Amino acid sequence: MFDQIKRAVAGQILRGRWQAGQRLPNEAELSSLYGVSRQTVHKAIALLAREGFLVRRRRAGTFVATGRRDRFALPIEDIGDVVARDGRVYEFRIRDRKIFRNGEGIRWPDLPDGTPILTLECLHFSDGTPIQHERRLVNLDVVPEVVDESFDVVAPSRWLVDRVPWSSADHTVRAVNATAEMAALLGVEAGAACLSIRRQTMHLSRPVTLVHFLSVGDRFSLSGSSITDSATELNL
Template sequence: MSSRPPGLERRIRAELEARIRDGSWPPGHRIPTEAALMAEYGCARMTVHKAITALASAGLVTRNKRAGTLVAKPPVVTAVLEIPDIAALIAARSEVYEFRLLSREIRPLRAEDGAEAALAPHGEVLALTGAHLAGGEPFGLESRIINLATAPEARDRDFTVEAPGSWLLHHAPWTDARHRITAVAAEATQARRLGVARGGACLQIERWTWRAGAGVTFVRQLFPGDRYDLVAEFSPPGAT
């Protein structure tokens, strides 16, 4: 086998990347083996290996000894100060979204719970827990309370089809919001539902929303650390 021509490694990487980015190879697709790519490009194994390593470093592919090299599932990216519609974000990645309701209960607000008390001092809430799925695989978990004094229509929603967050964005507009973002380790039940190792690194987002001073909802969402990116763009004071 001849040594690689100048630039061939970059060409292989660029052509493989193009197939990934234009959707020819969707997330989860197994790319050709190094041997197959050697034959396709007429080059040495090291040339192909370096091209694939570069794709892995860029987060475009993942390597698995048993499954081979697969097209990576890109993390969802959202602005820190936005309240995203997870269903829409996943659909934008051309993946099928599903919300799986795990529990539903109408109960009094627990004023002794600081997170709930920050939403409202008292009242009746709809308490929900559920899982977000992307392409049939776990994407995130959430536990949520909805203040029925502010969003009374939620009382009659079962949320077995539409995710509560999506419904709220369209039916219970908010004027103020607060985020709290922390890194946490997955507990046993959380790890099982998310398909990660117990103690695995996760991103926890807590969010409160109000409308004209009245609490709308409090939600605590948990995502595996490699599946969600938070991004903020800003300028220094006085910048134009």
């Protein structure tokens, strides 16, 4: 139960309901709000403080953490939206889907052995031309409902963006040459220039998805922003 309260409080912070530097309701108020014991709230708040979401100040209360971070941010954007924005017709095809347990035929380094994983392979098209290959792993301990989704109408990336909360994402971007297998799928010559993006999304400390995109170099572009988050320390 405390894990559910932890996610609920973190969700309020991530959605901007509680801003950096803002004082949270006290534990008694949160206990009443969520209908759980104060002990459960206390444990959830303590974990969020340990993970850097909150700052606890004696006799003053609990506050949303503040600080200063400089980073380069890549957007998590649905490929269908990108294609539509360019005035083109988007399509996708699911090529394969399977369920494994981590360590049994597949390995996700950040998950314990035995964790159930859904694997998806998808091809994305713009005006009928393939532009991106996607191979995705989904942590079924975090997103069990994805098993019941057919993806007949909605692509995996769109479904996940719309339904699954995430708090951070790590990207690895590389310039690569298409293998013979990928070249055949993407309709290019073997060795063609491609952009490889590996991304892992997290919700709090739990991995949600691990995905690898391979995009044809002259059919895809990527942009991001340099972001500075700044705030002053609370004078308490």
